[in-house]
Amino acid sequence: MNTQGLLDLALEASDVSGQKTVSVSGLPADATVGELVQGLLGQMNLPQNDVGGNPMTYHARLEREGRHLHASERVGDVFQPGDRVVLQPNINAG
Amino acid sequence: MLNSAYAYQLELFTDDWVALGRAILKVDWEPAREWTRFTAVRAGRLPAANVDLQTRVDPIWHPRAGEPYVEGFRVAMAFDHDMVEHVFGIDYFARLARRALETLAERQGVATPGTARYITTAYPAPDAAPAGKPMFVAREIAPDLTLEDASLAEIAGRATPDGEPAGDDVPVFLPQRVLDEAARLTGVAGDKETGGILIGHVRRDPARREIFTEVTAQIPARHTEADPTTLTFTAETWTDVRGAIALRGRGEVMLGWWHSHPVQAWCKGCEAGSGHVCQAGAGFLSADDHALHRTVFPRAYSLALVVTDIGPDGPAFSLFGWREGVIARRGFATIDKTPDARVARPSPEALPDRARQERCRAHRR
Numbered sequence: 001m002n003t004q005g006l007l008d009l010a011l012e013a014s015d016v017s018g019q020k021t022v023s024v025s026g027l028p029a030d031a032t033v034g035e036l037v038q039g040l041l042g043q044m045n046l047p048q049n050d051v052g053g054n055p056m057t058y059h060a061r062l063e064r065e066g067r068h069l070h071a072s073e074r075v076g077d078v079f080q081p082g083d084r085v086v087l088q089p090n091i092n093a094g
Numbered sequence: 095m096l097n098s099a100y101a102y103q104l105e106l107f108t109d110d111w112v113a114l115g116r117a118i119l120k121v122d123w124e125p126a127r128e129w130t131r132f133t134a135v136r137a138g139r140l141p142a143a144n145v146d147l148q149t150r151v152d153p154i155w156h157p158r159a160g161e162p163y164v165e166g167f168r169v170a171m172a173f174d175h176d177m178v179e180h181v182f183g184i185d186y187f188a189r190l191a192r193r194a195l196e197t198l199a200e201r202q203g204v205a206t207p208g209t210a211r212y213i214t215t216a217y218p219a220p221d222a223a224p225a226g227k228p229m230f231v232a233r234e235i236a237p238d239l240t241l242e243d244a245s246l247a248e249i250a251g252r253a254t255p256d257g258e259p260a261g262d263d264v265p266v267f268l269p270q271r272v273l274d275e276a277a278r279l280t281g282v283a284g285d286k287e288t289g290g291i292l293i294g295h296v297r298r299d300p301a302r303r304e305i306f307t308e309v310t311a312q313i314p315a316r317h318t319e320a321d322p323t324t325l326t327f328t329a330e331t332w333t334d335v336r337g338a339i340a341l342r343g344r345g346e347v348m349l350g351w352w353h354s355h356p357v358q359a360w361c362k363g364c365e366a367g368s369g370h371v372c373q374a375g376a377g378f379l380s381a382d383d384h385a386l387h388r389t390v391f392p393r394a395y396s397l398a399l400v401v402t403d404i405g406p407d408g409p410a411f412s413l414f415g416w417r418e419g420v421i422a423r424r425g426f427a428t429i430d431k432t433p434d435a436r437v438a439r440p441s442p443e444a445l446p447d448r449a450r451q452e453r454c455r456a457h458r459r
Contacts, residue, residue, distance in 0.1 A: 013232065016332040017348040019239075019393040022232035031229060043232040045124040047389045056389070059329035066165045068329060086336070088329040091389055093289060093353045093380035 005029055009081040013040050013060075016088045020044055029076030033060050033069040040087060050092070061086045096123055098151040101219040102164070105192055107211040112211065115202075117194035119187065124392060125419040126182055130169040132394035134178035136264065137307050140171075143236035147171040153216040156180065184214045185384065186419055189384070189413070196347040229371055235292055239296060239347055246299040246306055253427035255414055265306040266413065268292075270311045273428065274318040277409045279314055279403045280354040287325040289353030290314045291335045293346040296395055308394050309351055313338045315351075322359045327386070348398030350415075353383070358403050375404040377412025377423075384421055387414070389441070 007027040013036075014021040020045055025078065037060050043046050050056050059068040063084045102121055106114040127149050134140035150170045156163040167186070170179040192213040199206040246265065253267050272292070294309040317330035338347055358371045371407050377400040379387070387398050398414040398421070415424045 012235070014237070015390065015392075015414060016336075017390050017393075017396075018336075019237055019348070019354050019391065019396070021235050021237045025228040027235075031352035035229060038230060039229050043228060044234075045122075045392075047122075047385065051385050060391045068179050083411070086332070088332040089389060090326060090328050091386050093287065093325040093327070093386050094323060094350075 007075055007079065009079060009083075011079055012084045013044070014084065014086050015044065016045060016086060018086075020046075021069065026074055029074070031075050032071060033073045033078070034071030034076060035077055036060065036085075044087075047085065057090045058087045059089075060069070061088055096127060096149040098123060099218060100151075100153050100216040102187070102213045103217070104154075104191055105196055105213045105215065106191065106198060107213070108207060108213065109209055111211065114195070114207075114384050115198045119190050119194075119214075120389050121130055121187070121190070122388070125388065125416065126167075126180075126186060127171070128392055129182075129394050129416060129419040130178060130180040134171070134181055136409070138303055139176075140173060142241055144173050145236055146234040147173050155214055162217055164214040166218050170302065174295070176240075182419055184212075187212070188212055189420070211453040220287075227447065232242055236324055240345065241298040241305065243300050244295075244297040244306075244308075246302055246304055249306070249308060249429070252428065253429045253455075255425060255427050256411075256431075257425035258423055263415065263417060263424050264423070265304070266397060266415070267306065267308045267429050268399075268413075268426050269309065269429040270431050272309055274432075275312055275314075275391070276354075276399065276401045276411075280356070280403055282408050283320065283354060283356070285322050285356055286360035287319040287322065287354050287356060288315070288320060289318070289325050289327070289351060292344075292347055292350040292352060292397055292399065294349045295338055295346060307397070309347055309349055309397070310344070311342070312352060322356055324382070325353050327390075348391070349395065350399065352399035352401060354401045354403065354409075357404055375402055375410070377410060378392055378400045378437070379421060387421055417440065 005028055007029045012025065013022060013024055027037040037058055041058065048056060061068050063080065063086065069078060102119040104117045104119055106117065108114060121250060131140065131147065135142050152168050153164045154168055155161045156165040156168040164184060166181055166183045168179055168181050170177055178343060195210050196206050198271050249267050276290065278279055290312045292309045293311050296305060296307050298305050315327055315331050316334050317328050319326040355374065360374060379398060379400065383398065387396065392417045396416060399414045401407045401409045403411065413424055413426045417424065
């Protein structure tokens with residue numbers, strides 16, 4: 001699973017509506033889920049701040065296990081081939 | 095990948111062209127990129143599965159003033175050995191201009207002008223600091239979206255046009271049943287906002303080469319936090335909705351969302367005279383609503399429905415969607431419409447007086 005520190009498996013990530021999906025590669029096995037989420041927000045062009053400029057909270061939901069991953073978990077410990085994570089924000093309507 | 099070699103700036107003026115100040119723009123190009131892609135898909139020039147396209151944004155200089163004055167911009171996307179492009183006007187920057195105006199007014203300690211003028215300029219930005227090397231590579235792949243063939247004429251035959259004229263918008267079909275459910279939930283929520291997710295299909299009519307969307311159901315948003323002016327969709331809300339879609343097993347996708355505006359609660363004790371038409375009753379999207387739509391529903395076909403409980407005659411419905419990369423009010427067609435359904439319409443000739451607007455704004459904060 002782990003080759004030269006990189007996660008050697010296919011991983012997909014999508015936004016919450018499923019309208020935008022990316023294939024992730026070259027992910028360091030010792031990266032945290034929090035780092036994965038932050039990287040995904042930038043590369044998927046998802047807003048990182050709310051209207052007031054405050055950081056938005058996104059949860060990474062691992063579909064296979066049906067749970068929200070903790071930001072401190074290591075990606076090398078949690079992901080398996082074919083896994084899919086969904087970025088789920090806490091977000092306000094007004 | 096999107097490349098823009100220019101930095102954009104706004105010069106703000108009063109209606110009488112008195113300079114107010116300048117603002118550097120942090121432009122979100124993603125809606126323009128998506129609109130360009132979708133327009134090409136709709137025209138049959140680009141397969142729907144093509145999403146990870148090299149994209150370039152260039153300013154279009156004003157024909158008389160020339161560089162650096164911007165009349166619009168062009169988005170060009172390369173695929174295979176071809177290219178698609180779309181031209182946008184400076185209306186794309188209108189919301190940024192409004193925000194810049196508010197920031198400027200706040201900094202100067204003055205009231206934000208109701209209206210203002212702005213000029214957009216662009217300057218080469220070759221020295222812009224390159225983004226740090228990403229920790230990993232994320233390549234966009236085609237989403238789980240199937241453009242199912244269906245007859246536009248057949249569904250249009252069962253539907254009644256509502257709201258603003260559709261123009262060149264992608265046709266949208268909403269069942270009366272969904273509107274009724276949203277109205278009922280709005281009533282049940284009372285003084286608090288409520289909402290849900292619109293699900294259905296994006297379809298293509300092969301005979302007319304047109305794409306249209308058909309909403310098939312709404313899924314009430316659970317695990318939310320609500321008060322009279324805010325509705326928070328939590329991570330659990332999305333888990334619940336995705337589970338419901340999977341359980342239905344009909345291949346539906348999230349087409350958009352809806353939420354209520356309990357205007358009757360906002361306007362309790364309103365001192366406006368009889369005959370006054372409240373602006374809030376027309377249905378609108380707040381800054382938070384715009385941000386939510388951009389975050390969760392970035393695709394060009396995505397929808398936002400507002401249910402406004404404007405009075406004893408029942409709620410009214412306003413639909414919004416993407417048009418030219420910005421969120422705009424749009425029309426729709428109601429399937430199996432009942433005679434007494436209402437659609438909210440803006441009434442600019444009957445806006446509240448200034449004091450009333452201030453009061454409404456204060457309440458909505």
